[in-house]
Structures are given as structure tokens and as C-alpha cells.
Amino acid sequence: MHLDLDAFYAAIEQRDHPEWRGRPLVVGAQPGGRGVVATCSYEARRYGVHSAMPIAQAARRLPPETIYRRPDMARYAEVSQQIMRLLQQLSPLIEQVSIDEAYLDVSGLERLIGTPQQIGERAKALIKDKTGLTASVGIGPNRLIAKLASETSKPDGLRVVEAEQVQAFLDPMPISVLRGVGTKTTPRLLAMGLKTVGDVRHQPLERLRQALGARAGTALHLQARGIADDAVQPVTQRQSISKETTFGEDVTDEQQLRETLHWAAQEVGYLARHQALAGALVTLKLRLQPFETHSRSRTLSQRTASDQLIFQTAWELFASSPWRGRPVRLIGVGLSGWEPAACPTQPDLFAASEPQPSTLTTDKLDQTLDAIRDKLGDGLIQRGVRRS
Template sequence: MTRKDFGERRTGMTPAGLDDASAMILHVDMDAFFVAVELLERPELLGTPVIVGGASGRGVVSSASYEARRYGVRSAMPMARALQLCPSAVVLEGHMHKYREASERIMRVFGEITPLVEPLSIDEAFLDVSGAGRMFGSPTEIARLIRRRVKHETGLTCSVGAASTKFVAKLASSTCKPDGLLVIPAEETVPYLHTLPVGALWGVGQATGDALKRRGIDTVFELAHTPVETLVRILGRASGERLHELAWGRDDRRVVTERREKSVSHEQTFAHDEPSHAALEREVRAQADAVAQRLRRAGLVARTVSIKLRWADFTTLQRSRTLSDASDTGRTIFRVARELLDEAHEDGRPVRLIGVRASDLVETGTATSATLWDEHHDDEWEAAERAVDRATERFGREAVRPASLLGRRERRDGRQGLTERPNAPDRG
């Protein structure tokens, strides 16, 4: 089978007689997710270059429509550069709460098909549909059902790759984007992989790709037929052996339904470099509260608090501290983050970006305290923050807020001035 044959499946037109029974792993990836959500309320912009991200020249691209990508615009690119490449693009401010709401609806659709769902980020997930065939049909039929239901429930499109392994399923979904379906049965995995450039393999970035190409290895086929020890000499033991396995379609990872966040963070890039320590402290307070609320919502507590500062020259400093008692309260996270800020901002240099992160996460109730008595521990304060959670759920985010944040300029999306960055850039 040639690469052209595989490409014809991009639209979901699976060749007659295809035995897809082995393609039980699906990777579902939303198409240009942030942009697509925004365009639900701006349909007049459909088919035009659209960028979601910081509207100022100092902002970054969170997501770009496929029309904008044709000009070279990519996620995480500085907005100034994106607008140089595509001056006609319309820039829209992001609204993380909208994306989370849409994501929850999408994940519910997945859960109604199979309980074996592994979310990777806000806009993608692996599904194991090996037990769903009796009710919903073959993997191809299930993939088509998911695409229809996601479109019906949210108005958004997704791309689905189906294969016998996670790696190939994810590769298939990226190949058929946007709004496509690609099925790679187990017996066709190796022929399919061997039609691809070596850069298609997971873990082959610019440096690895250049190292391979200098030795005449340009395709997955050539890599697969290169002796393992040669790859080890080029790339090191771990990378060489792993890429050799992937080149032959070997990936024994299963769909994991319980994924714990490694960290929760919020960041803010200022429109102008911020010299005021008091203003930075207010931002840290808002971020600490937001991080804590997300921890409580996920049923997690953090053992480590970190702060991140970036200056005008893009040099970045990060400092962290381990708590004596794991916490999910904004007061505790802010106390530690403020101490770290005081240490990191002694010289008073204007700050371009600031962020607060909680990591080393465990489930609420499973952490053990390092001390019997903690002068900073306050059960009443914890109860108060949980009451605030209930109030904001019922009356909105502005119902209750710390007095230190009164009068602070708000974003239109209600995120309290925060630029929230998801764990992974929106690639869709």
C-alpha cells in the first residue's frame, strides 16, 4: 500500500473490505480548539485568518486558524511575529473558562462511548474502544459516531486517528487534520510508518532530525533498517532504542484512565514591564487563589510552590519551596509565593512575566503532615475558601474576592487579569 492509499482515508472514506478490528485505540484531537470555540460566537470570521492570544505586541499566540497557519503562524509564537507573517489576521482575546466548558462537554461524549478515556490535555484524549463494539460497531464506525456527536453537542470539529497503538493513533490524527479520520490496522502499521519522513516519529525534533539526516537517515524506513547500535552511537542509548522500536510500530502503552496533573500554574505577561513590587504581589495573590481553586476542584493538594519571573531581556528565574504540610488554600500558596517573590525581586528590575505554580501533587486526604503543629495552618481559613468556591459557582467569579484585589483591572473573560497557559500548547 502506498502513501497515497493511506492519504485517501483522510476524509474517512475507508476502503471497502478494510479489517479494522485491531485498531482499537483512538486518538481524538480537536481542530484549532481555542479558535474554533471563539468562532462559535463570531461566525462571520469563518474561513479567515484568526489568532487567539495576547492582543498586544507582547502577547503570544495560543491558537491559530488553519488559514493563519498557511502564513506560518504557530502556537507559542510572539504575537508581533505572527502579525508580521499574517497582517490581515484578526486577533481575538482568549477565554479559558469557555474552553474548559467545551472540553467538559467533549469528554462527556467520550465517556458515553467507553469508560477507558485518557485525557491528554484540554482538547485531546486517547480512547480504548475494545469493549464498545457490541453496542457501537467497529472502530471506524465508533470514530465516525464520535465525530458526529462532538459536532452535534458543541458545534466543533475533531480529527480521529484509529490504530492498534497509542503512538500510531496519535500520528494518524495529526495526519488527517483538520476534520478527518484515518484508520491504520495493525497489519498496515509498519507499511504506513515506512512511508513517512523521520520527523514524524515522536521525539524527533530539530536537533535529532538534523543528527539523523547528517548520516543519510531521512525516512522512517531508513531509520528502521539502521542497526540499533548505530542509532545508539548517534543519539544515545535511550533515544536510539526507543526510536528503533517506534519505527517498527512497537508501543505497548495502554490507555490510562486515571491521570494526575503534575502541576497547576497561572502566568501573566504584562502589557508593559512592571517595576512595582506591590503590583507584582497583588498579581501573585490573584494567581495563588486561582491555583488553589483549581487544586480544590481536582481534589488535589500541593507539596511544592514555585514562582517564575521573566525580565525584559527574556532571562527567566524560577524558585521553589517545599511546604511543611501539603495545601490547597490560596492563603498558604500566596504566603510562600510572596516570600519567593521578595527574594527574587530584590533588585527591583521591571518584570515582563510572572507566574505561580503548585506541584508535587497528591490527592486530598492522602498527604501526611511533617509537623504536629503548624503556625500557618488554619482550618477556618480553609473553610472560608471553600465557601468562596461555592459562592463563585453560584453567583460568578466576581461575587467574592480578597480586599487586596478590589479595584484591580479585570479581563473581560473574568479571569482576574490572569493569562492562563494550559499544560500543552493548542496544536489542533
């Protein structure tokens, strides 16, 4: 089962402020400044606004009665944890892949709950009754089918795809739903006369491998037949925490890229601290035209969960990269290489110098900001990003 909370940040704001229900609401940057939309309500989406859209562009499309809110990550993370605890009442095998999205292994629950439809209804009811929020749910024989099923049932929907229904479900879909099909692969497939998943399925494997390469061609061949990974990894086995954003249009403005990366680093840092983790490996992810995906990593001298250190490291990786100046479609940052943050390491008694004050100061500031957010909420305070 794949479960995706609908317009999560915006839905929490509208739940906690009933007077905002039914009105366009944007969570992210404020009009008149720079930055992007983190998420928005479905009322705002009717005006063509979407996540990662520059706030200036969004504000031009939206009516005067629109509500604009700064993200309150502490509150959103708290609600996310509450929902994950509720889902544990259904299945102990839960893989949380983002703050508002998770996979569950629900095999074997038929005797306890009922049909897959009833299992999905139980999950949605648990969330609605306890939090007042809605979720889109997809259930299928593997992760690919479950994810596509939830995507086709948004918002507040439920779709079950049985094993014998997979091909009928996939065949009419456009090739863009397949993983790895982007601006580089799509023209090749269209030139071959392939527009739907069914078209791809009817192609010989060798032809796909010749057109796309052995690895990509094989992956597409399998996906078109509904063959994909069905393993659900519990959150305790999670290897990294990451946050990325896909822009609606390619971005070359470095200030917008800095602000987006800064926001992503704050989400990663807060989630790491919330799970009492500290990481030594910071990874920058970029997607450029024509659908080139690149990553660069740096190992830190000591593990951290500091927003600012994660951001500074990621921005240095970007600034020194050979891709600087090229249009960016996606940007993100990840943290891995874990050690429990609650278990500080013993400093070297004979070290020639003290630990860097900036790192220690940043850690204390993060803790202070977290405490203020947890106590007062409502996005009262957050870090600014220094303009360069």
C-alpha cells in the same frame, strides 16, 4: 483512539460568535502588548501564525479584520468536560491528556458500534451534534500510531491504521515524527544517512545504540517498528496537571518567558480547582538548545491550586536555575502531589504563627476570578503579570 479538538479555543469563540466565522481569530495576548498566541483559527494559520508566537510578530502578519480574544479558560474547560462526558458514551477508559486532547481504549467496541472507522465517525458525530465543534481522530494499535494518525488527518479528519498497515504508514514519514528526535538527535541521524522512519527501521539496533546511547537507540528502534505503549490511564489515575508551550523561535526575552509561564500557571491552577485538587509539588520544565530538556521541582509547605503561587514558585525555580539567560525553546509548569482541595486540613491549634496571609488571600482571589469567569465569560477578567 486519539482525539484532538481542532483549534479548540478559537473554534469555541467562532461557534459562539457566528459573525467571526471565516475570519482570522487569535486567542491570547492583545496587539500592542506583550505575550504570545495561545491558539488561532485555521484562517489565521494561513498567514503563518501559530501557537506560542509572540503577539507582535503575529499582528504584523495578520490582516486588519483579525479578531483578537483574551482566553476564557472557564468556558473552555466547561466545553472540554462536556466533550469528555460525551466520549464516555463510547468507552469508560478515557485518558484526558490536555484540555483538548484525549486517548480512548476502543478495543472490543466492534460488536457494539462496528468497524474502527465507524467508531471514529461516531465519536466525531457526537461532538459535532452536541457542541458544534470538530475533532481530528486517529485510531491504531497503540498510542504512538493513533496520535500520528490524528496528526495526519487535521483538521476534522479521521484515519484508521490497522496493525498490518503500521509499517506502510510509518516508513515514509520523516524522522522528526518519532518521539525524542529533536535538534540534537536529528543531525546525528542525518549524518548516518537516515531521513525517514523506514531508514531507521532498517538499521541494526546496535548501530542506533552506539550513535544515540542504549536507551535512546532502543526507543527509536522500537518506535520505527510501531512498537509503543497501548495503555490508556483513566483521568482518575492522572499523576499531574501541566501546561507547556513550544516557541516557534528560541526566546531569551525574560518578560515574554514570565508572561508565558504566568499564562501556563493560570491554566494549571484553574484545571486543578475544577477537579477539586490541590498539589504540593510544582515542577518547571525547560527545553534549551541543542535539545536539552531540564526540569526543577519544589515541594511546598502546603498543597495549593493557586495560580499565583504556582507561577511564583515556577518563576523562582527559573530565576535561580543555572540555565537562566540561555535561549528557551519550550517552557512549562506542572502541579502534582495531590490532595482533594475540597477537604481542608485542620490547622495546628498550637502553631506559633498564623498561616501566611498571602496564600489565603490568593486562594480567595482565585475563587472570585473563577466565579466571575463562570458567570460572565468572554475573558472579562484575568490576572495581570507584574513587570520586573
